[in-house]
Amino acid sequence: MNILKLKRENVNEELEKDMTPKLIKEVGLRFPTEKSIQRSSYGLFECQYCGRQWETIIYRVKSGQTKSCGCVQKVKCALLGKSFKTHGLSNHRLYKTWCDMKSRCYNINNKDYAHYGGRGIIVCTEWKTSFQTFYDWALSSGYESHLSIDRIDVDAHYNPNNCRWSTQYSQTQNTRDIKSNNTSGYRGVTFNKRNKKWISCIVVSKVRVYLGTFDTALEAAKAYEIYVRLNNLGHNFTPALTKDEIEEINKQKEGKC
DSSP: OOGGGGGGHHHHHHHOOOOOEEEEEEEEEEOSOOOOSEEEEEEEEEOOOOEEEEEHHHHHHTTSSSOOOSSHHHHHHTTTOOOOOSSSSSTSHHHHHHHHHHHHOOOSSSSGGGGGGGGGGOOHHHHHHHHHHHHHHHHHTTTOTTOEEEEEEETTTTTTTEEEEEEEHHHHTSSSSTTTOSSSSSTEEEEETTEEEEEEEEEEEEEEEEEEEEESSSHHHHHHHHHHTTTTTOOOOOOOHHHHHHHHHHHHTOOOO
């Protein structure tokens, strides 16, 4: 297909067809950038839109991150009367973060899709449509090369108000899963059969912190949530506090009580 001959009114329809680049041959392993610590498998591909041959990472094509040699966006913008600007950051670590984030939410072939897009998690419009916007947010929000993007509320979407940069360890504390042997229904709360009480504990910096023993699971869960909120921890918790109780906690944090 010659994309230069597409009619203006048909450009979106035609460019959305499955035109996965054709792998001609594998060309071996190499480091994507000078700072990369892991090599990637590269292949020689033929662009199904313009016929150009170029080399790129095989995984990016298979996962749907790379759909052409770069010609599509340029021609699409030209046909639709839009300007095309390159950010020159395609080899930056943040660009891979951006691509992976979108793939988890929109590519059904992504191995993690079921935990993201499959649960209805999406990427906000300003980030989905513009890497530059995502890049600017990252640099102004504490991004460092050893950190990864983390959603504060694991059931909410990727957007500036729900994302932060965290270490891998911090992210393990911010999961939505409750262990299968947890009968309380609350994160960090277990039942002690000996004294028939509910125990609340939390792990902070690999140290187990005992928060107390309670008559009900709800009371234990509240103790867990209060500790997380007062200490500004990145841990996820099962909501247990009422709106008034949360406001009281916020006042304590502000030193008004």
